[in-house]
Amino acid sequence: MLEQQLQVINKLGLHARASAKLVNTAASYASRIEIEFAGQTADAKSIMQVMMLAASVGSNIMVRTSGKDEVQAMESIVRLINNCFDEEE
Amino acid sequence: MLSVFGSGIGRGIAIGKAYLLRQTEIETPRYTINKADVTSEVNRLREAVVDTKLKYKNLLKSLPKSAPKESAAFIDAHTLMLSDPLLIDESIKIIKSERVNAEHALMQQSGNLIKVFERMQDTYLRAKKTDVEHVTNRLLRNLMGIVSHNLDEISGEDLKGKIVISNDLTPAETMFVKEHKIVAFVTDLGSQISHTAIVARSLKMPAVVGLHGATKYINDNDLLVVDGLRGTILINPTKAVLKEYKQRLSKIRQRERHLATLTRRISKTADGKRIQLMANVETSKELSAVKRSNAAGIGLYRTEYLFMNREQAPTEAEQFRAYKKMVSGVDKPVIIRTLDIGGDKRLDFNYPNKKSSESPLGLRAVRLCLNHIEVFKPQLRAILRASAYGKVSIMIPMISNVDEVGQVLSLIKQTKAELKSEGIRFDSRVKVGGMIEVPAAAIMAEVLAKKLDFLSIGTNDLIQYTLAIDRVDDAVNYLYDPIHPAVLQLIRLVIKAGNNAQIPVSLCGEMAGNVKYTRLLLALGLRNFSMDANYILDVKEQILNVDTDKLKRLAKRVVNADTPVHARAELEQLNKETLM
Numbered sequence: 001m002l003e004q005q006l007q008v009i010n011k012l013g014l015h016a017r018a019s020a021k022l023v024n025t026a027a028s029y030a031s032r033i034e035i036e037f038a039g040q041t042a043d044a045k046s047i048m049q050v051m052m053l054a055a056s057v058g059s060n061i062m063v064r065t066s067g068k069d070e071v072q073a074m075e076s077i078v079r080l081i082n083n084c085f086d087e088e089e
Numbered sequence: 090m091l092s093v094f095g096s097g098i099g100r101g102i103a104i105g106k107a108y109l110l111r112q113t114e115i116e117t118p119r120y121t122i123n124k125a126d127v128t129s130e131v132n133r134l135r136e137a138v139v140d141t142k143l144k145y146k147n148l149l150k151s152l153p154k155s156a157p158k159e160s161a162a163f164i165d166a167h168t169l170m171l172s173d174p175l176l177i178d179e180s181i182k183i184i185k186s187e188r189v190n191a192e193h194a195l196m197q198q199s200g201n202l203i204k205v206f207e208r209m210q211d212t213y214l215r216a217k218k219t220d221v222e223h224v225t226n227r228l229l230r231n232l233m234g235i236v237s238h239n240l241d242e243i244s245g246e247d248l249k250g251k252i253v254i255s256n257d258l259t260p261a262e263t264m265f266v267k268e269h270k271i272v273a274f275v276t277d278l279g280s281q282i283s284h285t286a287i288v289a290r291s292l293k294m295p296a297v298v299g300l301h302g303a304t305k306y307i308n309d310n311d312l313l314v315v316d317g318l319r320g321t322i323l324i325n326p327t328k329a330v331l332k333e334y335k336q337r338l339s340k341i342r343q344r345e346r347h348l349a350t351l352t353r354r355i356s357k358t359a360d361g362k363r364i365q366l367m368a369n370v371e372t373s374k375e376l377s378a379v380k381r382s383n384a385a386g387i388g389l390y391r392t393e394y395l396f397m398n399r400e401q402a403p404t405e406a407e408q409f410r411a412y413k414k415m416v417s418g419v420d421k422p423v424i425i426r427t428l429d430i431g432g433d434k435r436l437d438f439n440y441p442n443k444k445s446s447e448s449p450l451g452l453r454a455v456r457l458c459l460n461h462i463e464v465f466k467p468q469l470r471a472i473l474r475a476s477a478y479g480k481v482s483i484m485i486p487m488i489s490n491v492d493e494v495g496q497v498l499s500l501i502k503q504t505k506a507e508l509k510s511e512g513i514r515f516d517s518r519v520k521v522g523g524m525i526e527v528p529a530a531a532i533m534a535e536v537l538a539k540k541l542d543f544l545s546i547g548t549n550d551l552i553q554y555t556l557a558i559d560r561v562d563d564a565v566n567y568l569y570d571p572i573h574p575a576v577l578q579l580i581r582l583v584i585k586a587g588n589n590a591q592i593p594v595s596l597c598g599e600m601a602g603n604v605k606y607t608r609l610l611l612a613l614g615l616r617n618f619s620m621d622a623n624y625i626l627d628v629k630e631q632i633l634n635v636d637t638d639k640l641k642r643l644a645k646r647v648v649n650a651d652t653p654v655h656a657r658a659e660l661e662q663l664n665k666e667t668l669m
Contacts, residue, residue, distance in 0.1 A: 012401065016217055020166035047166065048175040048202060051217055054209045 001066035002074045010084035013056035016047075018085040023047045025076050031067025033077065044077070090326050093303040095275070096566075097320030098286045101295035102338050103252060103273035104331070107311045109304075110255035117229060119193040127188065131181050134191040137231040142171055144227075163400060170224045176202065192232050199225040252313050254304050258285045266292070273297075273315040275322055277304050280566040287599065289317075291375075291621045297322050299563060348626040352383045356629050358611065359636045366629060367424075367619040369597055373411065376418045378622040386422035388619025389484070389545070389597040390415060392468065393429050400438050402464065408471035416479035423479060424522070424545070424619075425472050427497075428464070429454045429486040433561050440464065449559055454487035459496055469504045476516035483519060484545060489527040494540050497521070524597075526550035531579040534586035544587050545619070548598025552576050571600050572656045577613070577648045584614040595619050607631040608667055609660060612644030639667055 010018060026033045026044035033044035037059055042049035044063075055061055063081075065073040080086070122130050145168045149161060170176060176198060183194035199221055206218035229235075248269040257278040258266070266274075266288065279285045279298035289296035295317030307313065307324055314323040314334050323330060357363045367388030368379045372395075379387065395403050395411050403411070416423050430436060431446035431453020441461055445451035458465035472483055485497050501521060508515050522543035525531050531551065538544060548571060549560065555576050558565045570576070580596070587594030595617030600606050602620030604627050610618070611632070618628060643663040650656035 013211065013214070015214065016166040016220055016400065017162045020162065020169050023169050024165070043174075046173050046175055047169040048173045048221075051214065052175075052202075052205055054211055054214045056211045056214070 001064060002070050003062060003064050004074060004078060005060060005062050006078060006081050008055050008057055008059045008061060008081065011057055013059065014050055014053060016051065019047050019050040021080060021085045022050055022077070025080055026073070029065075029067070029069045029073035029076070031065045031070045031073045033073055034064040036062040036064070090330065091306055091324040093300060093306055093322050093324070095297040095300040095303065095320050095322070096279075096281055096286075097317045098274075098281065098289045098296040098298060099294060099317035101293065101317050101341060102334055103295045103313075103315045103317075104334060104338070105250050105252045105272045105313060105315075107275075107307050107309060107313050108248060108251035108253050108271075109307065109309050110253060117192040117196045117233075118190065120190050121188050122184075122190060124188065127185055130184050130191050133232065134177070134180060134184070134195065134228075137191070137228055138172055138177055141227050141231045142168060144231075145171070167220065167224050167227075170220060171228070176221075176224070192229055195225060195228060195232070252315055254307050256304070258288075273313075273317075275300060275304060275307070275313075275315060277302055278563055280560070280563060280569065281599075290599075290602075291371075291623065293623045299566065301563075348630065351626050351629050351633070352381070354629065354633060356385075356632055358632055359634060360638055362611075362616070362637055364611070364632050365595075365617045366625050366632075367422075367595070367597075367617065368622040368625065369619055370415070370622070373414045373418055375622060376415070379419060382622040382625040384421070384622055384625055386424075386480075387415065387419055388424055388595055388617070390423055390425045391429065392426060393434050396428070396430065396436055397434070398437065402438065402440070405467035405471050408468055409474045412471055412475035412481075413478050416475050416481055420479065422482065424482045424484050425475075426484040426486055426524070427455065427468055427472070428458055430457060449553065455485050455493055455497065456487065456489075459493060459500075462500070465500070466504065469501060470508065473501075473504060473508055473515040473519065474513060476519045477514040481516060481519055482543070483521045484524060484543075485521070486524045486547070487526050487550065488523045488530045488537065490529065491533060491536055491540065494523060494537060498540070525583050526554065528555045528579060531555075531583050534583045535589065538586045538590035538592055541592065543593045543595070544583060546580055546583055546594065546596040546598065548576070548580070548596060548600040551579065551598070555579060570653045571603075571606065572609070572647065572660055573653050574648060574650050574656050577609075577656070580610075580615075581613045581648060588614060593617055602628060604628060604631050605660070605664065608635055608640055608664060609644055609647055611635060611637050612640035612663075613648070635667060643667065 008014060012018065023045055035042045035044050035050060035053060037053045037055045040053055042053050044050060063074065063077050145164050149164050180194040180198040183189065183197055184191060202221050203218045206215060206221065209215045248271050250270060250272055252273040252275060253271050254275045257276050258274065273294055274285060274289055274296040276285055276298045277300050286296065286298055295315050297315055297320050311324050312326065314326050356366050365385045367386050368382060368384040369389040370379060370387055371391045395408060412425060431451060432449050435447060442452045442457060446453040446457050452460060472481065475481055483501065485494065488494060498521060505515065505517065520542035522545055523537055523541045524545050524547045525534060526547040530537060534544065552569060552571055553560045556568055556570065556573055558569050584594050596610060596615055597619035601618040602624035607628050608631060620628065640663065643666060647656050647659040647663060650659050
């Protein structure tokens with residue numbers, strides 16, 4: 001299992017569009033992927049759970065991946081979040 | 090054959106089959122099921138999920154190229170929510186444990202989720218409960234076999250050639266209409282000046298609005314004749330009547346061909362006065378119509394349409410691209426109006442003072458912008474940046490006092506200084522004008538004219554505010570009158586103020602594109618008209634054939650009339666006597 005702490009840096013936080021991108025990315029890996037924020041844990045493959053974390057800009061979140069492709073999964077998720085979900089500005 | 094009457098829009102005639110949009114609230118039933126039926130109930134829900142998913146997929150495919158790219162992301166998020174275990178698996182658990190029908194289980198679980206969203210601190214995320222509601226409603230409609238009522242949920246193929254019948258259309262929905270090949274609208278609500286009407290006009294589409302419930306006489310697939318000029322709808326007309334209408338339709342097409350021959354003629358009156366005819370636009374998609382009409386430029390670019398049908402405001406970069414596209418696409422002067430949000434022009438996303446802005450007397454347009462610089466500033470930067478690519482002017486909507494002008498001007502000055510220090514190009518001589526839409530501004534036009542580079546009279550709102558009529562309120566619509574002498578006197582006042590200060594005055598409301606008023610406005614001294622590009626040639630035809638010297642005496646009688654009825658009679662006289 002891999003674990004990495006990250007900060008949400010895009011302006012609107014994990015809103016619907018960003019959550020959708022996160023979930024789509026997570027869904028392309030076999031590993032179990034979890035996001036933890038403020039004592040809540042969400043399955044990164046469930047958009048409702050991710051949105052319900054209500055992680056706004058500046059939130060420190062924990063990403064956990066476990067499974068065969070956990071390394072690649074972690075890389076993709078980290079890249080997505082650090083690139084502000086490829087949103088403009 | 091049955092005829093119903095309402096308020097007609099456009100001169101055209103449309104013949105086509107009716108397509109009814111139903112706007113019923115969904116009432117979900119609750120019933121218990123036998124243990125043996127649990128599996129089939131669960132399957133019913135699963136099938137609805139699969140089917141609704143497919144519909145989203147098709148919607149994604151049919152999305153117009155011009156749709157904001159957020160639309161696709163929106164649909165994507167909804168598709169994911171649709172199959173989310175938190176919504177579906179939990180609903181299935183409820184079906185199993187409580188032995189209830191799928192609709193009820195879904196409503197219950199969706200309610201649980203909505204409650205969680207409602208408790209969130211972040212206003213943006215809190216608003217996401219509407220996404221859950223949206224997805225739930227789609228699933229419910231699928232489960233219950235209810236035909237959807239939103240225009241965006243119906244495929245373009247189904248609407249092609251159809252006449253859409255509905256209670257009302259929102260400005261957001263009307264944006265989709267442009268893509269579908271709908272031939273006419275019929276609505277219960279609305280008036281000559283509601284958004285549906287304005288959109289219908291810009292699409293050169295006949296419409297009949299304000300039917301007050303008469304749509305109930307129309308059934309799906311009835312053959313209809315919609316006559317925009319007379320405001321009538323014929324339901325299942327006889328063969329003879331249909332033939333007559335087909336003939337009228339071909340006459341209308343003939344006239345269009347005649348008008349096309351005027352395109353290259355210089356726009357001046359018979360006595361040699363040059364009149365500038367410009368176009369009103371909402372998106373760059375209208376550029377081809379603008380070019381076809383040979384307009385002298387864009388007299389009103391309504392930027393708020395860039396903010397509609399999406400879940401967050403466009404960034405400065407996106408706005409810049411849109412403005413630049415318009416400016417370089419038209420290659421003639423472009424007057425960009427700053428955000429005129431509010432009133433009936435509603436946005437999907439939350440913003441401060443949203444509720445107030447939606448009242449016609451609330452914190453809307455420039456008031457909202459000045460109270461929320463964080464919204465206004467990116468727009469000003471984007472417009473100024475676009476000014477490097479053509480002849481751009483900035484126009485401020487809904488000014489009600491001179492201080493507002495001072496504030497906007499200093500904000501523009503400050504923005505220019507920032508751009509300069511960042512080394513970003515812009516036109517330093519960008520002109521700034523104001524819209525005269527509030528009676529207070531019209532009365533103070535002399536003072537405003539000294540501060541601004543041009544004035545533009547927005548008659549739609551000027552009439553609304555002068556006569557104290559909410560434009561969207563059907564009940565007072567009969568009082569809405571462009572030639573109410575009070576309105577005409579204010580228009581005359583503004584034109585005079587502009588002339589005294591030697592700055593241009595234009596008129597960009599619906600009045601500018603209505604040939605009934607062309608001569609009257611010329612007589613009042615108006616030299617700049619801005620209208621929907623589709624009406625430019627009609628107005629030009631009027632201009633080419635009129636001697637302004639002969640108008641003055643008769644126009645005075647219209648403006649000085651005691652009552653709107655007298656004013657109307659005098660206007661008819663004016664139009665009749667000056668016919669060449």
